[in-house]
Amino acid sequence: SQTIHQWPATLVQPVGSPLSLECTVEGTSNPNLYWYRQAAGRGLQLLFYSVGIGQISSEVPQNLSASRPQDRQFILSSKKLLLSDSGFYLCAWSVGSLYTFGSGTRLTVV
Amino acid sequence: QQQVKQSPQSLIVQKGGIPIINCAYENTAFDYFPWYQQFPGKGPALLIAIRPDVSEKKEGRFTISFNKSAKQFSLHIMDSQPGDSATYFCAASYSGNEKLTFGTGTRLTIIP
Numbered sequence: 206s207q208t209i210h211q212w213p214a215t216l217v218q219p220v221g222s223p224l225s226l227e228c229t230v231e232g233t234s235n236p237n238l239y240w241y242r243q244a245a246g247r248g249l250q251l252l253f254y255s256v257g258i259g260q261i262s263s264e265v266p267q268n269l270s271a272s273r274p275q276d277r278q279f280i281l282s283s284k285k286l287l288l289s290d291s292g293f294y295l296c297a298w299s300v301g302s303l304y305t306f307g308s309g310t311r312l313t314v315v
Numbered sequence: 316q317q318q319v320k321q322s323p324q325s326l327i328v329q330k331g332g333i334p335i336i337n338c339a340y341e342n343t344a345f346d347y348f349p350w351y352q353q354f355p356g357k358g359p360a361l362l363i364a365i366r367p368d369v370s371e372k373k374e375g376r377f378t379i380s381f382n383k384s385a386k387q388f389s390l391h392i393m394d395s396q397p398g399d400s401a402t403y404f405c406a407a408s409y410s411g412n413e414k415l416t417f418g419t420g421t422r423l424t425i426i427p
Contacts, residue, residue: 211358237413248419249359249404295358302347302413306358 207232211296211307218314224269224283226310228296231277236298238279240271243293243309255279286314317342319407321418328395328425336390336421338405343386345407349415350379350390353402362403363390395425 211228218224230236240252251264253271261271268287272280279296291314296307320339328334338348349364365372365379365388372379376393392399405418 246422249417251414254414297358299413299415302349302408302415303361304349304351304359304415306351306360309356309358311356 207298207305209296209298209305209307211310213310214308215311216313218286218312220288220314221285224281224286224290224312226281226294226296226312228279228281228307229277230279230298233277233298233300235276236300238273239297239299239304240269240279240281241295241297241306243295245292249295253281288314290314317416319405319416319418321405321421323421324419325422326424328423330395330397330425330427332395332425334392334395334399334423334425336403336405336423337387338389338407338418339385339387340407340416341386342407342409344409345416346410347408347413348379348381348388349406350377351404351406351417353404353420355401359402359404392423397425397427399423400425 208231237256239254241249242252255261255273258273269283294310297304322337326334350362351359352362353359363374363377365381367383370381378391381388403421406415408415
């Protein structure tokens with residue numbers, strides 16, 4: 206069966222520290238992968254999406270970057286976190302228009 | 316053109332009532348309209364979806380109504396329960412570009 210793993214579930218980081226969030230998918234090949242951010246009580250903001258290894262599209266300019274070193278691995282990174290980077294980060298994969306979301310990472314930058 | 320406008324932003328309904336969440340779109344190329352349900356602290360999960368060849372789709376207590384000429388679709392929850400309290404997102408995509416465009420979400424609260 207197809208599953209998506211996202212970790213950690215919660216993270217508290219100081220301003221200026223680096224960030225690495227990882228997402229892996231099982232049970233499917235060559236999925237489209239996505240990183241979304243959700244501010245408290247707000248909608249889903251698409252940050253990055255990838256259609257293949259090494260292929261990353263950025264939706265909004267920001268303090269974050271993404272990489273896809275393997276077919277089923279998607280990483281969200283930052284060199285120096287800002288307070289405004291706080292939020293709920295969601296990884297998702299899709300085949301066609303069927304999206305499956307991970308359980309999310311609650312990031313608090315202090 | 317790519318936007319999906321969702322309303323209301325929040326909704327409070329008594330148990331047993333029928334909450335209705337509405338979405339409108341501009342891009343006539345859209346041909347797939349899913350609804351996602353998100354509980355606090357969790358990722359959204361697909362609830363129900365419709366394609367424009369039908370005007371209505373029911374799955375259990377959840378119904379999507381689709382009006383192609385008005386470019387609108389809505390989610391109805393029959394006999395709503397406190398366990399239905401969640402944030403609901405509508406979305407749309409079209410063939411050849413399966414990247415979903417999401418609405419802004421509706422926070423639904425069902426009070427006992």
